[in-house]
Amino acid sequence: MEQFRGQTMEAVEVESKGSHGGEGDRRSIDRRSSWGCTLLLVNNCLQYTSYFALSTNLVNYFMVELHAGSKSAANSVTNWVGTGSITPLAAAFLADSFLGRYWTITLFLVISVVGYGVVTASASAALQSAVLFYAGLYLVALGAALSPVLSSFGADQFGDDESERARQSSFFNWFYFSLSVGSLVGGTVLVWVQTAHGWRLGYGIPALLSVLAVALFVAGTGAYRRHQPPGGSPLTRIAQVVVAAVRKCDVEAPDDAALLHERDGDDGMSAIQGSRRLAHTDQFRFLDKAAVETAADKGVQPVSPWRLCTVTQVEELKCVLRMLPVWACGIIFAAAYTQISTTFVLQADTMDPRVGGFRVPAAVLSVFDTLSVMLWVPLYDRAVVPLARRLTGHRDGLTQLARMGVGFVILTIAMLTAGVLEVARRRVLAHHGMFVDADGTEYVPMSIFWQVPQYMVVGAAEVFTFIGQMEFFYDQAPDAMRSVCSGLSSAAYALGNYASSALVVIVVRATARGGSPGWIPDDINDGHLDYFFWLLAMLSVGNFGAYLLVARWYNYKKTAD
Structure with a gap:
C-alpha cells in the first residue's frame, strides 16, 4: 500500500x-x-x-x-x-x-x-x-x-x-x-x-x-494517472457539521465569509486529505454556524471538529443537500424507465411474435433499447455536443442539469408512444379478435416489432439522463465524497423499481373494484394498460415540472481560489 x-x-x-x-x-x-x-x-x-x-x-x-x-x-x-x-x-x-x-x-x-x-x-x-x-x-x-x-x-x-x-x-x-x-x-x-x-x-x-x-x-x-486518497468517513464529517451548528444555534454567523474558520495555506487544499477547499455559498446559512470560531474555541487547542468545522467541511454537507432534490427527481424517472422490463413485456406477450418460422420472445425486444444506447452515445458525443456548443457556448454543449432534463422529456415521449401503441393494439383486438396459432398460442394480429420505437426512445432518454446523472453526481460532489455521491444514481434506480412496484399495487387496488378487471389484470386484454401509460406520462410531466424548479434553484459547486 x-x-x-x-x-x-x-x-x-x-x-x-x-x-x-x-x-x-x-x-x-x-x-x-x-x-x-x-x-x-x-x-x-x-x-x-x-x-x-x-x-x-x-x-x-x-x-x-x-x-x-x-x-x-x-x-x-x-x-x-x-x-x-x-x-x-x-x-x-x-x-x-x-x-x-x-x-x-x-x-x-x-x-x-x-x-x-x-x-x-x-x-x-x-x-x-x-x-x-x-x-x-x-x-x-x-x-x-x-x-x-x-x-x-x-x-x-x-x-x-x-x-x-x-x-x-x-x-x-x-x-x-x-x-x-x-x-x-x-x-x-x-x-x-x-x-x-x-x-x-x-x-x-x-x-x-x-x-x-x-x-x-x-x-x-x-x-493510471491520478489517485484520490481516502479522506475519512464522510458520514462522520457530516455529523460533525450538524452537531457543531446545533451547539452554536444561538451564535450569529458573520456576513463576511472570510471570518469563518478555514485551513490556512496557499496550496488550495483543505484539511480533508486530498480534497480542495470549497468556496462559501449563501444557501443553508444555518450550517455556517459550525464554522464560527467563538471565544471558547480560541481557548482550546486543538479544537474538536464536533465544535468547530472548516468552511470546506460545511460546504461538503451543503453540496449533498443541494444534490438531494436532483436525486429525488431521478426516482420517478427510474420508475417510468423500469417499464421496459415489466409492462412493455406484458404488452408484447399479447402481440404476434412470428418472424417466418421463428418466434421472438417478448423480453428480447429490450435489445433495441441497448442498440439505441449504442447508437446515441457516439451520436451525442460527436454530433449533439458540437452542435449544442455552438448554440449555447457551453464547454459540454449542455449543462449537466439541462442534459438530464432533456432525458426527462424524452422518457415522457416514450410513455406516450407506449400508450399510443396500446390504443392501436386494443383497436386491432376489437376489430379482429385473437388469432390462434397451430400450437394453440393466442395473439393479437399485430407484429411485436411495433414496440421497437418505444424501446428506441427509451434508449435515447438513458443517454441523456443516466449518463448525465453519472457526470453530475461525480462533478458536483466534494472531492472526498465522489464515490459515495456517484452511488446515488444506483440508489435512485433501486428506489425507482420499488416505486414502480408500489404504483402498480395502488393502481390495481384503485381500479379493480366492483367486479371491474382494472387497468392491469392478469389478462391485459381485459384491462386498460393504455391508461397506466398515460398515468406514467402525467407523473413524468409533473416530475419534470418539479425538476425545472430544482434546476433553477441549484447552484453549481465552486472551489475556493
Missing part, C-alpha cells in the same frame, strides 16, 4: 512538471491517461458481460435447476437485483473513507471472481447445491457494487483545464457505452451458450471474464 502511494505521488509530480515542462511531456501524460481509461472501459465491459450473462437467464436457472416455482423464482431474482443496486453505496463509502478507489476496485473485482467461481462450481451436477449457488450469487452482487467507484476512478484520470474537462465528459458517455456492449453480449450470446451448451459452460465463461477483468485492471496500474 505505501509503495503504491509513493508511486501515486510520483505520478502526480510528473504530471505537474509535464503541465509546465513542455509539449512532449504533456503528450506522454495524455497517452498514459488514454491507455488507462481504455483499460477501465474494457474492464467495465467485461464485468457487465459477466453480470448480464448471469442475470438475464437467472429466473430459468431457479426454475429448471433448483425447482423453484415461478413466483418464488421471480422474487429471488428481484431480491438479488435489489441487493446489487444497494451495495454500490457500501463500496463507495469504503472507497471514499478508507481504502481509496484503486484498492476498493481491486478488492471487489476479486470478490466477483470468487462469486462467479462458486456459481460455476454449483452448476456442476456433482456439486449442485442451492446453498452454494446462493452464496456465489450474492458474492457476485457484492462484487458488482464497484460501478460508481470505477466510473469515479476513470473520471479522476483527467485534469481541471478545459480540454481535460471535455475529455472527462466524453469518458462518461463511453463508460455507459461499454456497459451497454457488455449487457448486449452477456444477455444474448452467453445466454444462448447457457441454453445450447449447459449452465456449466454458460457460467464458466463469465467466471473467466471476471478473472480477465482483474488481470487487466492490475496490468494498467502504471497507466
Whole structure:
C-alpha cells in the first residue's frame, strides 16, 4: 500500500512538471491517461458481460435447476437485483473513507471472481447445491457494487483545464457505452451458450471474464494517472457539521465569509486529505454556524471538529443537500424507465411474435433499447455536443442539469408512444379478435416489432439522463465524497423499481373494484394498460415540472481560489 502511494505521488509530480515542462511531456501524460481509461472501459465491459450473462437467464436457472416455482423464482431474482443496486453505496463509502478507489476496485473485482467461481462450481451436477449457488450469487452482487467507484476512478484520470474537462465528459458517455456492449453480449450470446451448451459452460465463461477483468485492471496500474486518497468517513464529517451548528444555534454567523474558520495555506487544499477547499455559498446559512470560531474555541487547542468545522467541511454537507432534490427527481424517472422490463413485456406477450418460422420472445425486444444506447452515445458525443456548443457556448454543449432534463422529456415521449401503441393494439383486438396459432398460442394480429420505437426512445432518454446523472453526481460532489455521491444514481434506480412496484399495487387496488378487471389484470386484454401509460406520462410531466424548479434553484459547486 505505501509503495503504491509513493508511486501515486510520483505520478502526480510528473504530471505537474509535464503541465509546465513542455509539449512532449504533456503528450506522454495524455497517452498514459488514454491507455488507462481504455483499460477501465474494457474492464467495465467485461464485468457487465459477466453480470448480464448471469442475470438475464437467472429466473430459468431457479426454475429448471433448483425447482423453484415461478413466483418464488421471480422474487429471488428481484431480491438479488435489489441487493446489487444497494451495495454500490457500501463500496463507495469504503472507497471514499478508507481504502481509496484503486484498492476498493481491486478488492471487489476479486470478490466477483470468487462469486462467479462458486456459481460455476454449483452448476456442476456433482456439486449442485442451492446453498452454494446462493452464496456465489450474492458474492457476485457484492462484487458488482464497484460501478460508481470505477466510473469515479476513470473520471479522476483527467485534469481541471478545459480540454481535460471535455475529455472527462466524453469518458462518461463511453463508460455507459461499454456497459451497454457488455449487457448486449452477456444477455444474448452467453445466454444462448447457457441454453445450447449447459449452465456449466454458460457460467464458466463469465467466471473467466471476471478473472480477465482483474488481470487487466492490475496490468494498467502504471497507466493510471491520478489517485484520490481516502479522506475519512464522510458520514462522520457530516455529523460533525450538524452537531457543531446545533451547539452554536444561538451564535450569529458573520456576513463576511472570510471570518469563518478555514485551513490556512496557499496550496488550495483543505484539511480533508486530498480534497480542495470549497468556496462559501449563501444557501443553508444555518450550517455556517459550525464554522464560527467563538471565544471558547480560541481557548482550546486543538479544537474538536464536533465544535468547530472548516468552511470546506460545511460546504461538503451543503453540496449533498443541494444534490438531494436532483436525486429525488431521478426516482420517478427510474420508475417510468423500469417499464421496459415489466409492462412493455406484458404488452408484447399479447402481440404476434412470428418472424417466418421463428418466434421472438417478448423480453428480447429490450435489445433495441441497448442498440439505441449504442447508437446515441457516439451520436451525442460527436454530433449533439458540437452542435449544442455552438448554440449555447457551453464547454459540454449542455449543462449537466439541462442534459438530464432533456432525458426527462424524452422518457415522457416514450410513455406516450407506449400508450399510443396500446390504443392501436386494443383497436386491432376489437376489430379482429385473437388469432390462434397451430400450437394453440393466442395473439393479437399485430407484429411485436411495433414496440421497437418505444424501446428506441427509451434508449435515447438513458443517454441523456443516466449518463448525465453519472457526470453530475461525480462533478458536483466534494472531492472526498465522489464515490459515495456517484452511488446515488444506483440508489435512485433501486428506489425507482420499488416505486414502480408500489404504483402498480395502488393502481390495481384503485381500479379493480366492483367486479371491474382494472387497468392491469392478469389478462391485459381485459384491462386498460393504455391508461397506466398515460398515468406514467402525467407523473413524468409533473416530475419534470418539479425538476425545472430544482434546476433553477441549484447552484453549481465552486472551489475556493
